[in-house]
Amino acid sequence: xxxxxxxxxxxxxxxxxKLEDVDPASIPDDAxxxxxxxxxxxxxxxxxxxxxxxxxxxKIASSEESRAxxxxxxxxxxxxxxxxxxxxxxx
Amino acid sequence: MPIEAADCRTPFGDARAxxxxxxxxxxxxxxxxxxxxDGGDLVPLxxxxxxxxxxxxxxxWLPCLDGLAAGIPQGPWGGPRHPVFMxxxxxxxxxLFAFQRDRxxxxxxYCMPYSMSEVLRQRFGWGSNVTLVSHACVSAxxxxxxxxxxxxxxxxxxALVFTFDFISPFVTAGFHALKxxxxxxxxxxxxxxxxxxxxxxxxxxxxxxxPGSGFCLSAQTLHNEMHHxxxxxxxxxxxxxxxxxxxxxxxxxxxxxxxxxTGTLEAGxxxxxxxxxxxxxxxxxxxxxxxxxxxxxxxxxxxxxxxxAMRSGRAPGTVGTAPPxxxxxxxxxAFSTAGFDGAVIAGNAFGGAxxxxxxxxx
Numbered sequence: 001x002x003x004x005x006x007x008x009x010x011x012x013x014x015x016x017x018k019l020e021d022v023d024p025a026s027i028p029d030d031a032x033x034x035x036x037x038x039x040x041x042x043x044x045x046x047x048x049x050x051x052x053x054x055x056x057x058x059k060i061a062s063s064e065e066s067r068a069x070x071x072x073x074x075x076x077x078x079x080x081x082x083x084x085x086x087x088x089x090x091x
Numbered sequence: 092m093p094i095e096a097a098d099c100r101t102p103f104g105d106a107r108a109x110x111x112x113x114x115x116x117x118x119x120x121x122x123x124x125x126x127x128x129d130g131g132d133l134v135p136l137x138x139x140x141x142x143x144x145x146x147x148x149x150x151x152w153l154p155c156l157d158g159l160a161a162g163i164p165q166g167p168w169g170g171p172r173h174p175v176f177m178x179x180x181x182x183x184x185x186x187l188f189a190f191q192r193d194r195x196x197x198x199x200x201y202c203m204p205y206s207m208s209e210v211l212r213q214r215f216g217w218g219s220n221v222t223l224v225s226h227a228c229v230s231a232x233x234x235x236x237x238x239x240x241x242x243x244x245x246x247x248x249x250a251l252v253f254t255f256d257f258i259s260p261f262v263t264a265g266f267h268a269l270k271x272x273x274x275x276x277x278x279x280x281x282x283x284x285x286x287x288x289x290x291x292x293x294x295x296x297x298x299x300x301x302p303g304s305g306f307c308l309s310a311q312t313l314h315n316e317m318h319h320x321x322x323x324x325x326x327x328x329x330x331x332x333x334x335x336x337x338x339x340x341x342x343x344x345x346x347x348x349x350x351x352x353t354g355t356l357e358a359g360x361x362x363x364x365x366x367x368x369x370x371x372x373x374x375x376x377x378x379x380x381x382x383x384x385x386x387x388x389x390x391x392x393x394x395x396x397x398x399x400a401m402r403s404g405r406a407p408g409t410v411g412t413a414p415p416x417x418x419x420x421x422x423x424x425a426f427s428t429a430g431f432d433g434a435v436i437a438g439n440a441f442g443g444a445x446x447x448x449x450x451x452x453x
Contacts, residue, residue, distance in 0.1 A: 042321045046269060063270040064285045064356065 113407030137291030169218030180387025185259025232446030277354025291383025352377025380411025
């Protein structure tokens with residue numbers, strides 16, 4: 001059964017980046033997001049960072065941290081679980 | 092192309108004062124709220140003394156330009172054969188942001204490139220032969236290139252390149268959103284786990300066409316790698332394409348290197364490696380660890396500093412950087428310029444632009 005946070009993130013990626021031809025469920029949990037896999041670029045990464053900050057209250061401090069957090073959906077979920085404020089629902 | 096005169100203004104002052112500060116290892120950067128009066132995270136900024144990050148009407152940095160312009164050699168600037176090339180990455184965008192924020196109509200005359208340049212043209216008594224150049228962080232390099240071409244074609248006797256970039260909450264917020272302006276102090280070319288830039292106020296001029304300074308522009312290059320808006324070709328092709336011609340122009344001359352070196356990791360590594368390949372025996376410095384990145388004015392801000400280094404016999408090292416560095420040629424300490432025939436000053440910009448010039452003796 002799919003992790004609810006992973007599913008939520010896949011929907012967020014598709015809606016934020018307006019990937020109209022991509023079914024969120026088709027995004028593998030561990031496939032690279034940047035450069036290959038979904039082949040997102042640095043501008044897409046920036047939009048995702050802003051969306052994640054708004055949605056989960058998580059502040060990503062540097063471009064290096066951004067690259068590590070956005071390595072895959074699973075990595076992003078793990079980052080959010082580690083850094084999200086305790087009062088935020090992650091389901 | 093002979094350089095008649097050049098000078099700059101940084102938070103340390105003119106070229107001589109700035110050079111002395113850099114040789115002393117001083118940083119102009121200090122932690123400031125990224126949104127100025129609206130607060131926000133602390134990020135490294137280098138503002139002119141007594142200037143706050145937030146625009147006034149008229150802009151608080153205009154007296155700085157008065158001081159800089161007073162040092163320009165006399166001439167019918169803006170006349171038919173004395174063109175002015177005015178360059179900036181953002182001209183009056185700080186005033187535009189301030190107008191959007193507080194709707195004070197006094198900001199309007201400063202907030203557009205054309206209106207801002209008209210303010211300066213009239214303030215300094217220049218004619219209408221003024222060309223505006225805005226191409227992100229190679230703006231000043233392009234201004235120098237256009238001025239040189241104008242002189243070589245015979246359509247001008249002398250040319251003035253005048254550049255300025257004063258940071259504003261709009262600019263700092265933009266770089267902060269990109270996650271490259273953050274809490275860390277910049278350490279150009281240092282092999283660190285995270286990188287950060289600083290942003291700084293900067294202005295400068297150069298007059299080309301007649302001897303005067305004892306130095307000249309021996310070569311200039313401009314290249315766009317056409318890879319991506321905000322990232323470099325990971326193979327370093329853009330840096331290689333820009334440096335190869337200036338390497339060929341240098342021939343057997345011994346040169347030192349003033350790179351772009353903002354403090355970002357990926358671009359810094361690519362740049363350092365490209366310099367090490369093309370100029371294996373040349374020390375590489377960046378002064379942005381002290382002055383911050385002066386955006387569109389960079390390159391021309393450093394030109395009089397490089398001239399001062401050649402005249403005085405001592406070049407400042409890469410202030411703010413300690414080993415280990417990406418490559419062995421990074422000079423973290425000041426060094427003697429005796430025995431060097433010139434210097435390469437390089438820069439690059441969003442959109443994939445690369446520019447460089449070779450400074451030599453006249």
